[in-house]
Amino acid sequence: MRNIKEHIKxxxxxxxxxxxxxxxxxxxxxxxxxxxxxxNGSDEMNYSYFEGKGIDITKVTGIADTLPFxxxxxxxxxxxSGFFKSQNDLxxxxxxxxxxxxxxxVESEVDKRNRLYKVVKDIGTISEMNGMDEKNLKLWIVSxxxxxxxxITEGTLLYFLSKTGTDMENISRELEKLxxxxxxxxxxxxxxxDAVCITQITNKIFQMIDYVASKQQGKALELYYDLLTLxxxxxxxxxxxxxxxxxxxxVKDLLRLGYNNTIISxxxxxxxxxxxxxxxxxxxxxxxxxxxxxxxxADVEERxxxxxxxxxxxxxxxxxxxxxKQEETxxxxxxx
Numbered sequence: 001m002r003n004i005k006e007h008i009k010x011x012x013x014x015x016x017x018x019x020x021x022x023x024x025x026x027x028x029x030x031x032x033x034x035x036x037x038x039x040n041g042s043d044e045m046n047y048s049y050f051e052g053k054g055i056d057i058t059k060v061t062g063i064a065d066t067l068p069f070x071x072x073x074x075x076x077x078x079x080x081s082g083f084f085k086s087q088n089d090l091x092x093x094x095x096x097x098x099x100x101x102x103x104x105x106v107e108s109e110v111d112k113r114n115r116l117y118k119v120v121k122d123i124g125t126i127s128e129m130n131g132m133d134e135k136n137l138k139l140w141i142v143s144x145x146x147x148x149x150x151x152i153t154e155g156t157l158l159y160f161l162s163k164t165g166t167d168m169e170n171i172s173r174e175l176e177k178l179x180x181x182x183x184x185x186x187x188x189x190x191x192x193x194d195a196v197c198i199t200q201i202t203n204k205i206f207q208m209i210d211y212v213a214s215k216q217q218g219k220a221l222e223l224y225y226d227l228l229t230l231x232x233x234x235x236x237x238x239x240x241x242x243x244x245x246x247x248x249x250x251v252k253d254l255l256r257l258g259y260n261n262t263i264i265s266x267x268x269x270x271x272x273x274x275x276x277x278x279x280x281x282x283x284x285x286x287x288x289x290x291x292x293x294x295x296x297x298a299d300v301e302e303r304x305x306x307x308x309x310x311x312x313x314x315x316x317x318x319x320x321x322x323x324x325k326q327e328e329t330x331x332x333x334x335x336x
Contacts, residue, residue: 003125004030008037015097016124020107025168026129027106035075038102042071051079061093064101074101084110084117091115094123131166134272141171145188148179152188158273159190165200166271201232205240213284217323224319234311235304241318242297249290251278293322
């Protein structure tokens, strides 16, 4: 991203760019910045956009070979094409791309062994965009808030992130709602966040597992029923519960091996600010119980897929089993 900023600042561009990764907000942001800077107010006649699988490469090269109309540059943006995960003729063409044409690729996934990827790496600029680290994410949020003369404490900022997750598009939408809601006040509070911000499903799952760990079966089931009311699919909920149990196992193992929060975050892919929450929650479970829960999740999935269990009932059985005080007593008695 730093290189792209420098190219825009100097108004000197590489012939081809690849923006890839899972952070849609950053990809859209820099796609827009490159478009504005490269065209520099030029007519839309010098801009072409292609999206999706099955793009006709001959059409792309035909446009690329056309001189720009009353301008120095022609821009082509190609998005979600899959070209970086398949064999195609673009790799050879990019090498002889006209000096007046610039191409920006925007993809979610790439294969770094792909010929096109290697050519773009040699003659262009590649930027992987998978979100900001915790420090820069918080600075970005504060910068948005400050533009509207708002303030937020460190604790409230972390609470906000615990509700929204780290997806920057979602954060941007929730910040807009917060700023409008607190129009007549300077300081954003936890109460403001609760009033207008939507808790992401992954955070609801975290809260559900908290209730399971503390044997608050009624609250755990209430959250599950709320998710069903919101049209969340039971198997999607099961996937997230399974993933959460797996993350708890990974965090417990890495902590046992002596790794610090930063390394645990890097190895698990969890946001740095959430590691302490996972560590605290993990202490409520024995490792063998988490592994047993994972096996139970797999069993529920298999029974649902083979038609031996209704999906809604399967997830409910899982929640009931591991939030049951009787189950805890049974395990304790077994140990004794």
